[in-house]
Amino acid sequence: MNNLPLEIVKGLKLVIGDKSAALHEPFFGGKEWIYVKNCIDSSFVSSVGEYVDRFENDLAEYTGAKSAVAVVNGTAALHIALKLCGVLSGDEVLVPAMTFIATANAVSYCNATPHFVDIEERSLGIDPDALRDYLNYNTYFHSGLCINKVTKKVIRAIVPMHVFGHPGNIDGLLGVANDFNLQLIEDAAESLGSTFNGLHTGTFASMGILSFNGNKTITTGGGGAILFNDSKLAKHAKHITTTAKIPHRWEFIHNQVGYNYRLPNINAALGCAQLEQLDGFIDKKRNLYKRYYDVFKDIVDVNIFTEPSGCRSNYWLQTLVLQKANLDLRNEILSYTNDAGYGCRPVWNLLHRLDPFKGCPRMPLAIAETMELRLINLPSSAKLGEEK
Amino acid sequence: MNNLPLEIVKGLKLVIGDKSAALHEPFFGGKEWIYVKNCIDSSFVSSVGEYVDRFENDLAEYTGAKSAVAVVNGTAALHIALKLCGVLSGDEVLVPAMTFIATANAVSYCNATPHFVDIEERSLGIDPDALRDYLNYNTYFHSGLCINKVTKKVIRAIVPMHVFGHPGNIDGLLGVANDFNLQLIEDAAESLGSTFNGLHTGTFASMGILSFNGNKTITTGGGGAILFNDSKLAKHAKHITTTAKIPHRWEFIHNQVGYNYRLPNINAALGCAQLEQLDGFIDKKRNLYKRYYDVFKDIVDVNIFTEPSGCRSNYWLQTLVLQKANLDLRNEILSYTNDAGYGCRPVWNLLHRLDPFKGCPRMPLAIAETMELRLINLPSSAKLGEEK
Numbered sequence: 001m002n003n004l005p006l007e008i009v010k011g012l013k014l015v016i017g018d019k020s021a022a023l024h025e026p027f028f029g030g031k032e033w034i035y036v037k038n039c040i041d042s043s044f045v046s047s048v049g050e051y052v053d054r055f056e057n058d059l060a061e062y063t064g065a066k067s068a069v070a071v072v073n074g075t076a077a078l079h080i081a082l083k084l085c086g087v088l089s090g091d092e093v094l095v096p097a098m099t100f101i102a103t104a105n106a107v108s109y110c111n112a113t114p115h116f117v118d119i120e121e122r123s124l125g126i127d128p129d130a131l132r133d134y135l136n137y138n139t140y141f142h143s144g145l146c147i148n149k150v151t152k153k154v155i156r157a158i159v160p161m162h163v164f165g166h167p168g169n170i171d172g173l174l175g176v177a178n179d180f181n182l183q184l185i186e187d188a189a190e191s192l193g194s195t196f197n198g199l200h201t202g203t204f205a206s207m208g209i210l211s212f213n214g215n216k217t218i219t220t221g222g223g224g225a226i227l228f229n230d231s232k233l234a235k236h237a238k239h240i241t242t243t244a245k246i247p248h249r250w251e252f253i254h255n256q257v258g259y260n261y262r263l264p265n266i267n268a269a270l271g272c273a274q275l276e277q278l279d280g281f282i283d284k285k286r287n288l289y290k291r292y293y294d295v296f297k298d299i300v301d302v303n304i305f306t307e308p309s310g311c312r313s314n315y316w317l318q319t320l321v322l323q324k325a326n327l328d329l330r331n332e333i334l335s336y337t338n339d340a341g342y343g344c345r346p347v348w349n350l351l352h353r354l355d356p357f358k359g360c361p362r363m364p365l366a367i368a369e370t371m372e373l374r375l376i377n378l379p380s381s382a383k384l385g386e387e388k
Numbered sequence: 389m390n391n392l393p394l395e396i397v398k399g400l401k402l403v404i405g406d407k408s409a410a411l412h413e414p415f416f417g418g419k420e421w422i423y424v425k426n427c428i429d430s431s432f433v434s435s436v437g438e439y440v441d442r443f444e445n446d447l448a449e450y451t452g453a454k455s456a457v458a459v460v461n462g463t464a465a466l467h468i469a470l471k472l473c474g475v476l477s478g479d480e481v482l483v484p485a486m487t488f489i490a491t492a493n494a495v496s497y498c499n500a501t502p503h504f505v506d507i508e509e510r511s512l513g514i515d516p517d518a519l520r521d522y523l524n525y526n527t528y529f530h531s532g533l534c535i536n537k538v539t540k541k542v543i544r545a546i547v548p549m550h551v552f553g554h555p556g557n558i559d560g561l562l563g564v565a566n567d568f569n570l571q572l573i574e575d576a577a578e579s580l581g582s583t584f585n586g587l588h589t590g591t592f593a594s595m596g597i598l599s600f601n602g603n604k605t606i607t608t609g610g611g612g613a614i615l616f617n618d619s620k621l622a623k624h625a626k627h628i629t630t631t632a633k634i635p636h637r638w639e640f641i642h643n644q645v646g647y648n649y650r651l652p653n654i655n656a657a658l659g660c661a662q663l664e665q666l667d668g669f670i671d672k673k674r675n676l677y678k679r680y681y682d683v684f685k686d687i688v689d690v691n692i693f694t695e696p697s698g699c700r701s702n703y704w705l706q707t708l709v710l711q712k713a714n715l716d717l718r719n720e721i722l723s724y725t726n727d728a729g730y731g732c733r734p735v736w737n738l739l740h741r742l743d744p745f746k747g748c749p750r751m752p753l754a755i756a757e758t759m760e761l762r763l764i765n766l767p768s769s770a771k772l773g774e775e776k
Contacts, residue, residue, distance in 0.1 A: 025431055026431050027431070028428050028429075028431060032428050033425065033428060036424060036428065036654075037421065040416050040420050040421055040424065040658075041416075043413055043414050043415070043416060044602075072460050072461075072610070073460075073648045074648075075647070075648035076648070100640075101631060101640070101642045101646070102631070102648060105631070105645050105646060105647070105648075108645045109497075111499065214432075214652070214653075220652075221652030221653065221654040221655060222460070222648075222650070222651075222652040243489060243490070243493070244744075249722075249726065250722050250726065250732075250733050250734055251734070251737060252488075252489070252734075252736040252737045253737055253742065254489045254742055254743075254744065255742070255743050255744070256743065256744050257493050257496045257744045258489075258493065259463070259493070260461045260462075260463035260464070260490060260493075260610075262610070263610075264602070264608075264609030264610040264655065265602075265609065266424075266609040266654065266655070266658065267609060267610075267652065267654070267655070270428075270654065334637075334638050338637065338638065344638075345638050346638055346639065346640075348640040349639060349640045349641055354641065354642055354643070355642075355643050355644065356632075356642065356643070356644050356645045
């Protein structure tokens with residue numbers, strides 16, 4: 001029997017202690033009560049209320065985006081961003097094979113098809129060089145649009161994802177997007193607070209999206225946002241996420257098929273309070289990274305994933321990387337650690353193998369397929385990184 | 389000049405008093421704060437938590453439905469119900485011309501087309517007799533399906549709406565649905581607490597939907613639910629509204645394109661507290677109806693809308709009905725009342741005239757077109773009906 005699973009449980013115990021630990025728990029240590037109580041007391045819990053505006057302003061200020069539009073969750077944010085960047089029925093959208101299923105679902109909501117692309121080991125994000133080679137051989141231009149040689153469909157957009165909060169190579173991907181005339185939407189659902197060359201993830205293209213699900217670094221219960229570099233586009237996003245109603249003293253005129261995607265005020269209130277604590281959460285998470293690193297650096301068969309150079313990661317999820325791809329060993333480690341009360345998880349099952357996306361086009365996915373068998377997320381709550 | 393606008397302002401003053409009044413405000417006088425605080429203290433604000441289950445059980449118990457599935461809003465509930473009843477891309481769905489735009493939007497999300505139908509004056513809901521005549525002349529059966537003679541498309545479903553909380557003629561509509569092989573989804577977004585022949589609206593067909601938007605009788609900030617008479621279908625709805633993930637200790641297997649439509653626990657907590665007060669809210673709203681009735685009964689040119697016989701309405705929105713259709717007069721009344729601080733509103737602009745739905749098929753809409761010029765909603769918050 002391989003001794004590694006037991007060694008890992010021992011390592012986790014050194015960092016976490018004897019108590020059990022979930023993969024990720026939110027922490028409410030700020031003004032959550034005060035703001036939420038204010039909503040209830042004032043009876044502004046729903047679409048009208050000050051916290052939605054405030055949360056949007058706070059997000060824009062924190063990330064350096066021009067504007068932010070708060071929505072009901074990250075999936076809704078992706079759906080609207082894809083619509084706004086011009087994804088049409090029948091298009092293809094480049095999506096990493098290794099991401100949460102929401103990215104591919106949102107493409108489906110536009111009646112478009114995800115086209116799966118490979119990742120790089122150093123950032124876990126899309127590999128710009130491999131993608132460029134692939135697109136060079138497998139697409140052609142027609143009327144300025146990038147066309148898939150096999151399906152003859154327009155490849156309209158690319159949605160890079162900053163996996164586990166670690167910034168991907170957004171510079172390289174912007175270059176590919178530019179050269180192949182692709183719209184780029186940055187999926188920063190997991191990377192609030194993470195920067196690439198000093199700039200906040202989600203702000204490199206015209207739109208980026210955030211998530212505030214209960215498992216994220218900060219939470220609004222359920223929630224998300226779209227970041228914009230163009231206030232006019234942001235205004236339009238606000239319009240179509242709030243049923244596309246034209247302002248009028250009493251008439252109900254809606255000028256297009258809109259969505260009911262607005263974030264309720266009570267959830268935004270939670271978000272305002274959480275955002276005030278974000279920097280503290282990230283300090284703790286970076287501290288937790290160091291502890292895991294120190295404990296696991298002497299185990300030869302594993303590494304703790306370290307932020308790519310030039311980047312500052314929020315370390316949303318801490319990640320153990322097995323030296324060799326090995327499904328049996330990975331699952332054994334998951335069993336041992338979970339049996340010991342530590343909420344460890346593998347990376348998502350690769351999307352191109354899931355029933356709803358089995359038939360979708362894809363490039364060779366060698367790195368994603370290897371990393372799927374090598375990655376294990378460790379308990380990552382900010383409170384685990386508190387100074388002892 | 390017609391004296392009616394001033395008479396109506398005077399009538400509103402008699403009922404409401406000198407202070408201004410919004411169209412509808414929520415009221416938080418129960419355990420909202422205790423339940424929400426409990427969420428924050430326990431850190432269960434998101435998808436995991438006891439209040440979602442409790443709210444679903446409470447809703448089922450209150451309405452007499454077999455099961456309820458809580459979702460992020462009424463629009464999402466409609467979208468999922470349409471999907472589950474088998475609405476396919478290219479289908480038509482019968483929708484009243486006089487309803488909130490969400491009903492038609494949800495049909496669009498399924499890549500189907502709303503087909504607008506007329507209402508009856510007595511309930512403001514779809515007129516079953518007129519609809520039956522229309523379908524007899526304008527459709528034929530093919531392979532057991534109801535086909536639109538003009539468009540040749542399948543008319544798959546009908547979505548009657550209980551307008552302003554007043555139960556429509558659901559018995560008659562179930563007959564039509566049965567005879568023309570239409571799926572029926574009851575849009576009870578506005579009628580929580582309203583009954584038809586003693587049974588709760590939303591429970592007459594296999595699915596009905598509710599809304600808990602901030603303007604509704606009870607609110608969760610934003611929220612909705614689907615009511616089911618079939619627990620298996622409810623289980624499936626829960627599955628696809630929560631990303632269609634197959635339960636597993638750690639794997640992320642999703643077996644279809646799912647949605648992120650779950651209601652966060654913190655919003656469900658609000659819902660549990662609000663539902664405990666629903667009967668009290670309805671008593672007050674029915675009391676408010678009586679006050680409006682008493683004040684306006686002597687003004688010859690108007691009526692206060694009264695629940696159809698055999699029904700018990702929650703009187704979500706109180707409604708003034710002008711004797712004669714008159715757009716100028718309606719707008720003048722809206723100006724006078726709003727200028728006086730009373731949040732009065734017309735009914736929704738009819739959907740078949742809005743840009744996104746202009747080209748959609750429709751039956752003659754004589755009653756809807758008349759009623760659009762006759763209906764004015766009056767301030768309707770429960771607190772206005774408190775005993776003085």
